[in-house]
Amino acid sequence: MTAFKHPASAKLSPKIDRAAKKLQKIEEYLSAHGSEMSLGEWGAVAAVSLGVHNVYNGIEDILLSLSNDIDGLVPQGPTMYQDVLDQMSAxxxxxxxxxxxxELYQSLSExxxxxxxxxxxxxxxxxxxxVQENLDRVKExxxxxxxxxxxxxxxxxxxxAHDSDGGDGSGGGASGGP
Structure with missing residues (x-):
């Protein structure tokens, strides 16, 4: 489990772990049913598709948590799923x-x-x-x-840390990010 220090990040560890386990389950399924997937059998294709769907849902859940807990604004309405990607890319x-x-924005949009x-x-x-293309995409x-x-x-x-090291607490300093 990924350990985080920031309060807004702390609840992300279980969400990340759930998404990682879903990705692992796809791999386990494919080791037993890879030939069915290769042959395009509907059940195998549907199972892998649903697995990719579920991993992406986990990613999106994390992004929505961040938009709420850090940005203070969760997109709403019919374009909310694209809006959260746009918001997190800015x-x-x-x-x-x-x-x-x-690049990550493009992959997640796909x-x-x-x-x-x-x-x-x-x-x-x-x-x-x-399905295979999107499985490869989510794995990457x-x-x-x-x-x-x-x-x-x-x-x-x-x-x-910079704010608590004698700053005035106004948050007016330069960002430590990229």
Whole structure:
């Protein structure tokens, strides 16, 4: 479990662990059913699709927690899922650095689109190559996402340390982030 020091990050450890376990479950499933997936059998394709869907949901849950606990603003409405990605890709001066770099933002946007397809098409129209592409994408993006969260937490704890080291508490200093 990832240990965090900043209060806004503390509740993220179990969420990160759940998402990591979901990714591990996909790998376990594929070691037993990889041939069915390769052959495009509907059950295997649907199972892997749902697994990717669930890992992305975990990532999104973490981003929504950060938007609430750090930014103080959780996107609402019909565009909230894209809005949270946009919000987390932007620096908020005096509050936090950008969480998502352009490459990670793009990967998560693609996964969000795939999640939408899985959720609203109920597994019909799923193409094996697209499922595999998104599985590869989530396997590559997830470690970078965790790294981004750890960097954010580091930045937030550095800022808190600077504020408690004799500063006036106004938070008017330069950000310790990238």
């Amino acid at each position: 620096e908020i001066a005096g509050i936090r650095p950008a969480v998502l770099d352009p 996964l969000k689109g795939f999640r939408h397809l899985v959720r609203h098409r109920y597994g019909f129209d799923l193409k094996t190559d697209k 993006a997830f470690p970078y996402f965790i790294e981004a969260i750890v960097c954010l937490e580091s930045s937030l704890t550095e800022e808190n």
